[in-house]
Amino acid sequence: MPPNPDRVHYPELEEARVGWRWQPPADCLDGRTIVVTGAGAGIGLTAAKTFAAHGANVVLLGRTRAKLEAAFDWISANTGTSPVIVPCDLEALSDDSTQALHDAILDAYGLLHGVLHNASALGPRAAIAHYPRDQWRSLMAVNVEAPFVLTKALLPLMERSGSASILMTSSSVGRQGRAYWGAYAVSKFALEGLTQVLSDETEHAGIVRVNSVNPGGTRTAMRASAYPAEDPSSVPPGEAHMDLYLYLMSDASRGVTGKQFDCRSWTSPD
Ligand SMILES: NC(=O)c1ccc[n+]([C@@H]2O[C@H](COP(=O)([O-])OP(=O)(O)OC[C@H]3O[C@@H](n4cnc5c(N)ncnc54)[C@H](OP(=O)(O)O)[C@@H]3O)[C@@H](O)[C@H]2O)c1
Numbered sequence: 320m321p322p323n324p325d326r327v328h329y330p331e332l333e334e335a336r337v338g339w340r341w342q343p344p345a346d347c348l349d350g351r352t353i354v355v356t357g358a359g360a361g362i363g364l365t366a367a368k369t370f371a372a373h374g375a376n377v378v379l380l381g382r383t384r385a386k387l388e389a390a391f392d393w394i395s396a397n398t399g400t401s402p403v404i405v406p407c408d409l410e411a412l413s414d415d416s417t418q419a420l421h422d423a424i425l426d427a428y429g430l431l432h433g434v435l436h437n438a439s440a441l442g443p444r445a446a447i448a449h450y451p452r453d454q455w456r457s458l459m460a461v462n463v464e465a466p467f468v469l470t471k472a473l474l475p476l477m478e479r480s481g482s483a484s485i486l487m488t489s490s491s492v493g494r495q496g497r498a499y500w501g502a503y504a505v506s507k508f509a510l511e512g513l514t515q516v517l518s519d520e521t522e523h524a525g526i527v528r529v530n531s532v533n534p535g536g537t538r539t540a541m542r543a544s545a546y547p548a549e550d551p552s553s554v555p556p557g558e559a560h561m562d563l564y565l566y567l568m569s570d571a572s573r574g575v576t577g578k579q580f581d582c583r584s585w586t587s588p589d
Pocket residue numbers: 356357358359360361362363380381382383386407408409410436437438439440461488489490491533534535536537538539540541542
């Protein structure tokens with residue numbers, strides 16, 4: 320069912336739309352099914368609400384059930400779409416749980432049009448010389464291994480769709496390393512590598528496109544934790560970036576693969 324613009328009530332998105340570089344059609348994700356990791360808070364929650372507001376059925380994956388339920392309630396009340404929630408700790412993702420997710424999406428929707436790999440841990444801000452090994456491992460499991468195993472499990476469902484988009488969430492420190500950003504920065508470099516390898520492998524078939532996006536400083540709990548002295552109102556809310564997320568998730572970006580995007584400096588195709 321196409322989204323009913325009269326039913327979608329998302330004032331923060333409407334406010335941000337004025338500054339967008341690309342104006343998406345209201346139904347640009349109509350009937351699509353998209354997995355969003357870290358969908359309970361921050362940019363992931365904003366993206367999940369935005370995708371649903373543009374017609375997508377979203378699979379809300381995250382660690383805290385109560386946050387996912389709140390996202391589910393908002394999407395159900397404000398859009399005409401059918402979300403589902405998948406509470407799951409990405410650090411402990413097993414082959415059994417990814418297979419169960421694959422099977423559940425197959426049963427519910429039959430195929431998959433996109434995955435936004437957004438969930439991420441920040442980890443300690445420490446010099447490499449002092450970085451705790453256990454925290455390095457745990458961060459790499461969430462930020463790198465989870466996107467890999469999820470992608471591997473869900474690729475067959477994306478290939479069935481005929482046109483699908485995988486979006487890896489990077490960071491400025493994943494493109495130029497910086498002191499004391501430790502495993503977080505290294506994990507984002509790894510995601511850029513995963514983007515390049517996978518896009519090279521899938522480009523020929525032309526069904527699945529794979530790109531990375533750097534949101535840049537955005538008003539979320541992670542940003543506040545990384546920059547505790549910063550005035551949150553000095554950085555944009557997630558809604559400000561949603562034109563790029565919609566562009567990359569919708570068929571407007573068909574054929575675009577293996578590219579690095581930056582929310583603050585991208586050039587709209589129109
Ligand atoms: N905000 C920025 O300024 C900024 C800048 C550059 C890049 N980024 C990137 O943008 C993405 C989103 O960041 P954000 O600022 O929105 O972060 P955030 O506010 O900390 O939200 C992160 C989300 O990921 C989930 N998550 C974390 N660890 C998880 C785990 N082990 N299993 C399942 N879910 C887990 C969290 O779930 P719970 O809430 O349940 O813990 C939360 O919903 C990240 O990849 C980040 O690296 C952000």
